[in-house]
Amino acid sequence: MGTRAVFFKRLCHSYYWLYVGLKPTHDADMVELPVEGDDPQLAGGWCGTLFALCQDLEALAEELGLKSHTQTDGCNWCHSNESSTPWIHLHKGAKWLTTVWKGRQWLARMRPTNALFNLVGVTITTAAPDWMHNKHIGTDHYVYAAVIKYLVHYLMPQTIEENNVVFFEQLNVAYKDRRIYMLSHGSPCTRHITYHTFVKFKTMSRQMVPSTGFSLGSPRFTIKVMFIQSYLALLL
16 A cells, blocks of 8 residues: 555544544554543544545645546536536536536545545535636636725725725735736736726726625635735735
8 A cells, every 4th residue: 555545544544533533442454542541532522524625626636536627527526528518618507517416426426546535424525626726717806806895895994985095005006016017908018007907996896796794604705815815915
């Protein structure tokens, strides 16, 4: 057994005992272990479960043995491909939407080899495709506008109009300092954010993004936090 297989075998063993909430009676190689103390519970009655496998697409293929995204049918979460069920179709009637795997169905059909998929509840739905490699680029401006609105309307201390001015002034300075080039309406690269970009972002931040709240655990909140952190890091 190779090093990687041994690693996942032992990791899976640890997750199993964490799931049942008891002190292990044997190790990953089925060698009996002495149980310390009279209480068989591992953590005072608490237990845990593997909730998500968060890796980029390369790691999901290399480490977990899933399909590579470079294959013609490289999606691990549905039956999309480059021909009969095109993954590039993004409308509501796209064929691949009806082919998304259910956990148990995927386990029975694909028979994954990584030991982690032997754990209770761990299926392809546990594997989380990373945002950067899987988002549709058409969503970027909505995400940016949502972050700007969240900052300007709720986090920054002054009025919305004053916050808007401060935000874009600081953003413009930060881009100039780092010589970040931007394209605007097909014009040559410049070393500053153009007026058209200002208007575009301001318009979206005011009109295109709903002002509804987000719960702490929602994906949209997580995405906002991620971009807010990126923006703050840019200004530091």
